[in-house]
Structures are given as C-alpha cells and as structure tokens.
Amino acid sequence: MAQQKQWWLNEPIRIIEFPDKFNDYAKKVQTLKKLGGNAEHLLNYAFKRGKSEQLETFHEPGEHYLEVDAVSLKKYLEHTRKQKTRVIVYYNVHAENKKYIDLMPGWVQRKEDGTAIDNLYGLNTSFCVNSPWRDRVFKIVGDLASCGVDGIFFDGPIFVTNTCYCAACKTAFQKKYGYELPSKTKLVSQRENPQWYDLVEFQSESISSFLAESNRQIKKVNPDTLLYMNGNTLSPDWPTGRNNRKVIEVTDVLGAEGGFLYGELRESIYKPGATAKWVNGLANGKPSVVFCAAGHKPWNFSTLPAGEISILYSQTITHQANVWLAYSDDPWCYQDEVKVLQKYNAFIKKYPELFMNTVSLASVALVWPAQTGNYYTGSEIPLTDFTKEMKSEKAGNVLEEFYGLYAILARNHVPFDVIDEKTLENTDPKYKLVVFPNVACMSKKMVDGVKKFVFSGGNIMSSFETSLYDEKGKKLENLQLSDVMGVENVSTPFGPLNWDFIYAADPGHYSVKGLVKRNYIVSTIHGLNITARKNAVVPIKYFDPLVGRYAGSPKKSEKPFLIENKYGNGRSIFFAGTIGHAVARFNFPDFYRIAGNALKPLAGVGVKLTNAPSSIEITARKNKESGDVYAYFVNLTSESKRPIEQIVPVHDVGVELKIDKKVKNVTALWASKKIKFTQKGSTVKFVLPKIEEYEVVKLEGK
C-alpha cells in the first residue's frame, strides 16, 4: 500500500496566530476559518499541573515546562478535526522566566564570566540546548504528539549572541575538539582564527542535534506530527547558531522571519520575497514558510496597513513559501487589513497548484553568501527578535550588497532565484547568469564549480571582494576567480569615496548605454585596487578622489570599475566596487542602468515587460504535473511612503514570454479574466489591462 503523504505536503498551509481565549473552542476555530487560515499556532496551550478541565491561557515564557493536562487539549483537537483545521502548538524554547536562573541553575545559558543570561528582551533568561533541559523538552514533545496535535513549532532554540559557557557546553566542546571552549566575544573580531570556525560549527551542531532528537521523539509517537522551528533570517548564523541547511535536514518545514518589519522600515522592501526564495531553495523539496507579523515592530499591538500586509503575502506565496501571519491584537479591529488577508488566503485555497509542485523558470540566480556572513568581517547583522542590531560600517557589507543586487534584478524585470554558496559546487546549468554580491569567502570546491560553470558557457556578475577569502575567512593573495574575471594584482580596498565619480572609458560599450553623455557618474563608496588583464575590457573607470566635494573637477584615473572578461564559453562582469551597497543605500539610477545593461545580454531572460514600472516584480514558474506556466506579478507600487497603506494598480502592461509549447488559454486568475494573446513560435504576447495588488497569469498548454 502506498504510504500517504504527511499532511503538510498535501496543500499549501495558511497558518494564523492570533490572541484568543482557549476556552471558547467554537469561536476560536470560527475566527481562524473566517480569516481564511487552515492551521493555527496555538499559543494558549498549557501542560499544567492539577486536574482542571480547562487549559490555562498563558504565553509566559518559561511556564511551558509545567505538567501536562492532556484532557482538554484532546477535546479541543476532537473539535478542530471535525472542523478540518490543523493545530500547531507554539512551544517557546528560547525565552524563559528569570526565576529559573535560581530554580534550574544547570539549565540556563551562561556568559563567558559564568553569569546567567538575564536580559533577553530585557527581562528573560534562556535555557541551553546542551543542558539536561533537553530531556525535559523531548518528553514534552512526545506527550504533545500523543495528544494528537498536528504539529509543534519551536520558537528558538537559539544561542544568545554572547553565550553559551554552561557546564554542558564546556564539557561537550572539550570532548569534541580537544581544547577548552574559546571566547566568542574575542573571536568575533578574529574570524580567520580556526577556533572561530570550530565554535560556530559546535553551536550549529548543538542546535541541530537538539532538533533531531526532538523530531525523533515526535515521529516515534506519530509520523504525521510536524516539527519546525523559527529558522535563521538572511543574516549570519553565528549569533544564534541557527544554520538553516542543518535545520531542514532534521525538521519538516523550513521557516524564517522574512516578514517581521521594524522601526523606520528601512530594510529592503524585498525582504519577504528574498527570504521566501532563499528558504524555498534550501528546503530542497520540503515545504518552506515565511513568518510575517501583522504588527509594526517593536510596537507589538499595532497592525501594519493593508498595503504592507499585501506585499508580505504576495512576495511570500509567489516564491512558494507557505504563509504564516501573527496578530497580537484582535484582527477584527482592522477591517481593511483583514480583507486583504482573506483575499490572499481564499486565492491560495482556490488555486493551490500555483503555490506548490512548481519549478522556477528563472535563468538567473543570486547568491546569498551565508558563509561569508559568518567568516568575513565586513558583514552586518540585521535586527531580529533574537539579535540586537550590530552595525558595521566596514566596506563590503554583505547584506546591503545582496539587497542592492536583488533590487537591480527585480527592478530590471529579471526573474531570478536565490541560492546559497554550497549550491555553487555544482551550479545548475539551467542558470545562464549567477550573481555574486561580494561573496568574499569561497572554498576551493565552490571556486572549481564556478570555473566549470563559466567555462562551459555560464556567465557571472560579481562585486568587490568576491572570492578573495577562503571558506574559513582567511584572506588570500589573489581573487580565486581572477582567471574568470580577467583581473590581477589585487591589493587593498579604497574609500570611502564620499563625493566621487566614475566615468565611461569606452562610451560605445553596452553597459553605459543611455549614460554616454554623462561627464560624471556617481561612484560606489568603496572600490578595490586591481588591474585588468590584457584581454579583458574595461568600459568604466574611477576618477581620482577629490579632497572635498567642492575641490574642483576630478582627474581621470586608470583604475577599473567594471571589467568584462571571456572565460571559455562564458563571460564575467566584475564590479571592482560595492555597487550593491550603493543601490541599497542611495538607489542611484545610473547603477540600475549600468548593471541592467551589463547583465541583460548574459541573463537569457525569457520574459519582457513593457509599460511596467520597476515596482512590478515578475516571476515565472511551471507546474510539474500539468506543465502549465504561471507568470506572477507582485505589485509594489505605492504612494511613495512606508508603511504602504495601499497598493496603486498598474494598467496596460505588455508581457512577452518565451514558452516551449503551444498555448491554448491565457487567464489572469486574480482578476478572473481571460486575456487575448498571440503566439509566434515560442513567444507569447499579451497585454494585462490592470494589475491590482497581485496577479498570476496562467498559460495553459494545448
């Protein structure tokens, strides 16, 4: 008999977390259904002492380790099963009440001086995955599975940034590596030290082993109970020990907080989509999810306006991650926002085939350099609920470089995937172009993989110190990809160039199309001293830096800014500067144009939009079963401010799409409209009369 698929593999999950009293079962499930969800994060469970029939309503960190009252949970699950909704228990495994520092001294995470963590979120402590607390968790998750819950969500587990030096960690490290657990705060500024590598590995292995054992206990009871955790965001994983590649090996769904928006909303507008692309790629066939908060953080009881909710959902689902939205206040207080949520959830429910079992048709991949984040000192950690912001103004900030190049691709209407460095070892030949946002740290295996890829006809576009370090953060004599890039004599980076310029040295070159009449093109803030090899082309060079912004006209230098080179059958475009950073920070239009000009001939893009603003992001995917092609349009067009209150519709967008079969029907599913089209050979052309906040166009084959 064929084994039935686990439930989370059968349809897209639409998870909602909302504060509701657990004592009114019917109302709670009704709310979930009205919002369009099919699964809830159950916050208000309590495995508590005593014989009460009611489950206690609490969400206080630390309380979950009390005894189980399975009776009422089972009753609730009987009810949800009848209503066909799923219940995933929220299990806080990272923030605990401070009283446990005294009650359970052997469980808490400790700093290097031996003192316990007592200021997580200002008021909590945290238990350590290597301490005897783990046995407690393994028992509880087994008990929860026995009750029949559909899944368990771990919030955490994490190492707090400056931990952990508890007895269990010290012993385990010594045993594994044969020397004393080294200082994290000291090594963080000496990342080329091999002990840093050991420490980062040790912590991510510790988390992974905790997850693996938890999942074993759960699956022993019921293989149909889901386990997943709050995984790492697009940021280095050393501060918390969450390494998503390891996490997904031992859990069922890979998730990250791509939709937690903070403060001035100065993070990239593409954060939810970038996170979805990344976790979906890493999950390697398993499902993924993007965690989105309705609240504008850190104002926990606020709710983001409808436009922001829309782009959280449209970006998440387009890149095939499941949706998860958390309310901290009563959703019904926000009618406009609820309507958006209901609209998206209904759309996912109606067309599940758009959001699972599809393959990307992108011919371009952008690398998220996770390893570089850990072992390269130019990196920065963004603000999340788990990490305090640590700004570094050093050259080569990887996060900004990534988001700048992300924006360049998206705003030039280039569909693309996000891959991690590990993928480079065997670069998928379906990609015509791979983009490297200052991917500084690369192993020999990755370098060999990239060389092979380019030699056999692939193309790369890279920036700044890409490949100048080994995978452990050791700076090398030369860029490892220098043959591919056509460069030599690499020396130090220069800058900051606070008011400086570059110029078109070859005005006929395609990269400066539309810019040839400019005397001055604004420069990146940092550059890399490097020489181009004889056969390489240098269409753009740096001016000499000015002493001050009014210090006269700059002199032309011979320093290359853009170097184009042929390698085997492929080509490289190398920016000897931090172009992604310049776009992420300043949105210089010239850089969108230069990079767009440079990449388009290399990217083999199968889609062309006309009359569309750069705020429309286009993605193309194909259903694995039906072979139907879907074109997804995420509309980010707004009223020029964030938070975005409403998305502004876009009209009469021309679409040209390459497709490998005869098309029978073209339908705009969000608008529920048949679309007139023409097909000549492999090119299908049509005009979309109106793109509201979102659209998916289905191209049905004959």
Ligand SMILES: [Zn+2]
């Ligand atoms: Zn520990």
